[in-house]
Amino acid sequence: MQPSVARWKTLLRTTALSVLVAIAAVGVGTGPAVAAEGNVAWTVRTASNGYGEARSSYSYNVNPGGAVEDAMVVANRGPAPLTLSVYAADGFTTDAGQLDLLTKDKKSVAIGAWVKAKTGSVVIQPGKTAQVPFTVSVPGNATPGDYVGGILTALTQADQTEGINVDRRLGIRIKLRVGGELKPNLAIENLHVRYAGSVNPFAKGDATITYKLHNVGNAALSGQQAVSVSGPFGLLRVRAGDIAAPPELLPGESWTVTVPVVHGVAPAISLAGTATLTPLLTDASGSTTPLKPVQATAHGWALPWTLVLVLLVLIAVLVAAYLYRRRTRTQRKAREDARVRDAVEQALRAQEPKTS
Structure with a gap:
């Protein structure tokens, strides 16, 4: 019975952390991120300085061996003093397509290791704000390309009901591009096409296409997708409807795409499913550049x-x-x-x- 309770407590703690990070760490809004529960509330925002004002997140271009200094502003909106820990962590893309940050007990090797706050904790009185300076120091042997993580504030509170400590985290995203040769590249892997016909041998059926997008380059990339299905020699081609864009994938990450139904596919004995991807590269200013399209084709049977x-x-x-x-x-x-x-x-x- 005790192991079961322990597992439930661990699950609850993990769930709480995941929810908080998903809401706070991405930092995509134009206003300050807010964490609030009962009488505890605080906000974080970027400092106004030479890098800009009212930034929704941090974005830097730094050469290997270089460093930048910036700051985060933390405000206590509650009625009691707050003591918050401050640290950085590496980012990753979740199965839901959202940016998440490693928890403090997980080892970071990039942003989380290169970003150092001036202080590991900050005490803020009710209604007051505090500016927390931090430095991003890029090692001289850092590999060129994109890195994403965040700087976090965290409050540990005891959950009397469950008898555990729960970390509530609030942070701001950091996107860093290390100088050097940029090699953006998205690959289409494991493409499969499946056909489902009807009892009528001369009626058209549906096709399902699945494949994996793999960021094999060193730049964070999103993309625009198109899928089509055709018979032998490219005849009887049918194009799928609009396909949702994948999340921005960090170098090394993968994303599985399923195009559930392509209607009106003729039972042409042999089918060719083709996926076309146009990678999209975003620079520090937020401008997006389309790259050379990538295409892959797989074959399947469409027997009446x-x-x-x-x-x-x-x-x-x-x-x-x-x-x-x-x-x-x-x-x-x-x-x-x-x-x-x-x-x-x-x-x-x-x-x-x-x-x-």
Whole structure:
């Protein structure tokens, strides 16, 4: 019983952390991020300085070995003093397509290791704000490309009901592009096409396309997708409707795409499913540049099974008829040969001399 309770407590704690990070860490809004529960409330926002004002997140271009200094502003909106821990963490894309940040107990190797706040904790009085300076120091051997993470404030509170401590986190996204050769590249992998027809062998059916997008370059990329299905030699082509854009994938990340139904596909025996992806590269100013499209094709069967069954039955009938006629001819020939043989024997016996 105790292990089961422990697992539930761990699940609750993990769920709480995930929800908070999903809401707060992405920092996509134009206003300050807010964490509030009961009488505890605080906000975080970017500081106004030479990098800009009212920024929704931090974005830097830094060469290997370089460093930048910036700050985060934390405000206490509650009635009691707040003591918040401050730290940085690496980012990753969740299965839901949202940016999340590693928890403090997980090891960061990029943003979380390169960003250092001036203080590991900050005390803020009710109604007051505090500016927390931090430095981004890029190692001299850092690989060129894009890195995403965040700087966080965290409050640990005891959950009396569950008897555990819950970390509530609020932070702002940091996107860093390390100088050097940028090699943006998205690949389409594991493309499959499946066909589902109807009882009517001449009616059109539906196709399902699945594939995986893999960021094999060193730049964060999103993309525009298009899918089509065709018969042999590109005939009878049908294009899928609008496909939702994938999330921005960080270098090394993958995203599975399922185009559930492509309607009106003819049962053309052999199908070709083609996925076309136009990668989109976003620079520090927010401008998006489309790159050279990537395309992949896979083949599958589109057999009208009712017609196939009819053909199989027809072939079976023809084969049976052929075998029956062949056996009949063989039996008839055998009987004819027997009659000829008997007639010859009778003629030979009639010609034999009679003995007295």
